Amino acid sequence: MNSTSFSLAYQNRGTWLDLAGGATKLLAFLLLSGISMIVLDTRFLIFLVILSLIVLKTSQVKFSEVSTLVKLVLFFMAINLFMIYILAPNYGAQLYQSKTILFGSGFYALTSQELLYLVNVSLEYIVAVPLALIFLLTTNPSEFASGLNRIGIPYKVSYSVSLALRYIPDVTKEYQQISLSQQARGNEISKKAGFLKRLKGASAILVPLLLSSIDRIESVSQAMELRRFGAKKKRSWYFSEQPKAVDYGILSAVLLIILVGVILLFVNGGRFWNPFVK
DSSP, X not given: OOTTSSOOOOOOOOSHHHHSOHHHHHHHHHHHHXXXXXXXXXXXXXXXXXXXXXXXXXXXXXXXXXXXXXXXXXXXXXXXXXXXXXXXXXXXXXXXXXXXXEEOOGGGOEEHHHXXXXXXXXXXXXXXXXXXXXXXXSOOHHXXXXXXXXXXXXXXXXXXXXXXXXXXXXXHHHHHHHHHHHHHXXXXXXXXXXXXXXXXXXXXXXXXXXXXXXXXXXXHHHHHHHTTTTSSSOOOOSSOOXXXXXXXXXXXXXXXXXXXXXHHHHHHTSSBOOTTOO
């Protein structure tokens, strides 16, 4: 398997993001994702999109590493937008208290207000995805676990999160290996096959993947029990991170962005920016 294949494994790329603590990046991800869901101001969301893409670029993460996940997120985003329009085509008009028809007629006439609402929903996705990728691909699982424990989270929970991050790349690699073995047996699930055939083939991969994951969980659980994991209230860490200048800088910038979002809530008189008000 080449180095450019899909993987969500941590790699130290030597950027400033690798110097930041895992707990700091998690807190920044949660705060920025949360404010993007609360403040549906298109101008503010565009700013967050540009910021998240710039930070993703500086992280030196290659698109080939995350292309599969990005395409999957875009696919589900498209389904979500389609279902929103089908189920509530007039929600935007109700939300912005005006109605400007762009084209069509009747119940499913597309309005400027509905289009703006769908754009805002899309921007929420585009903000969250780069931030999540930055967190996953630039965070050492062991350092992240020790950082969570340092800020007061029980070490059992911290270690569980660390294991989850550590096994995400293993699961993705195993999925690829099972996929290649299925194709070697004549089960075509590559881009050459039709959508339904690929979907059926993917479902066939999930069963052995699930069974192997259960075996891995069992092995890890037994190994941790043999080492008396959880017997004491505290534990030491092989990797231990102390807050650094970059951590304080990131948190300060995030809090400033949160403050701007809170101010916009008062300026706009609510969560939504309404450009249709004269």
